[in-house]
Amino acid sequence: MLELRDVHYGTGDKEILKGIDLVIGESRIQSIIGVNGTGKTTLAAIIMGLNGYRPHRGRIFFKGRDITDLSITERAKLGITLAWQIPASFEGITVKEYLSIKKNFTAPEKALKLVGLNPNLYLNRVVDENLSGGERKRIELASVFSVKPKLVILDEPDSGIDMASITAIKKVIKNFKKMGTSVLLITHSERMAKVGDTVSLLCDGKIVKEGNVKEVTEFFRKYCRECDHIGEIEEEILK
Ligand SMILES: Nc1ncnc2c1ncn2[C@@H]1O[C@H](COP(=O)(O)OP(=O)(O)O)[C@@H](O)[C@H]1O
Ligand SMILES: [Mg+2]
DSSP: OEEEEEEEEEETTEEEEEEEEEEEOTTOEEEEEOOTTSSHHHHHHHHHTOTTOOOSEEEEEETTEEOTTOOHHHHHHHTEEEOOOOOGGGTTSBHHHHTTSSOOSSOHHHHHHHTTOOHHHHTTOBSSTTSOHHHHHHHHHHHHHHTOOSEEEEESTTTTOOHHHHHHHHHHHHHHHHTTOEEEEEESOHHHHTTSSEEEEEETTEEEEEEOHHHHHHHIIIIITTOOSOOOOOHHHHO
16 A cells, blocks of 8 residues: 655755665554664655655655655645654643544544553553653553544654553554554564564665565664664665
């Protein structure tokens, strides 16, 4: 349903994405794993079409349609969503209000249940610093459920949250799939990447290995976790 063909992107004279080919099917969870600074967030921005993020070379297709030149709003209307951190401007309103802001297909109560939060306990909570990182993340994901996207891009959904919430978020990701939403799961954690049906390993702006979850995450553990140079992987290692 989503296809990237030879996507290149850079700023100034720095090339960040160096020819990305990627295909995500219907109701699939596709993980992208990579250490810091390899271009994961840039890739998310390019797929969502954030301002200024247009490929310098290559094309992006969604359900067979070339969306490379479409705006973020047009892509959102087609059903592509990036899970945003709850913007500061929503601080102070209730969770129920937050989950009712957009033109939603799913009631706030149901959306909360899908992320494993009890509506009776959370609907009238105020969005403020009293919510834990994990609770905020799950409320953010509830807002994604509300709009029933075809594809959701999750950029490091496990960052800054507790273990219990990580377990919950893995379930949420599977719930997306069950509801027919494909997930692009971006992470630097092997444990999170394993939720994927398939995994692609991003290194220095290129996908250097992809496919089987066990194989790719083991490769990552062996060669990437300790790698701080973020440079070329030697050809012989990749064979
Ligand atoms: N707007 C920008 N200007 C210059 N360099 C950038 C910009 N955005 C990202 N980069 C650089 O591109 C590389 C990839 O960044 P990013 O996509 O955020 O990586 P990741 O999410 O994998 O940590 C990094 O070296 C980062 O410093
Ligand atoms: Mg990032």
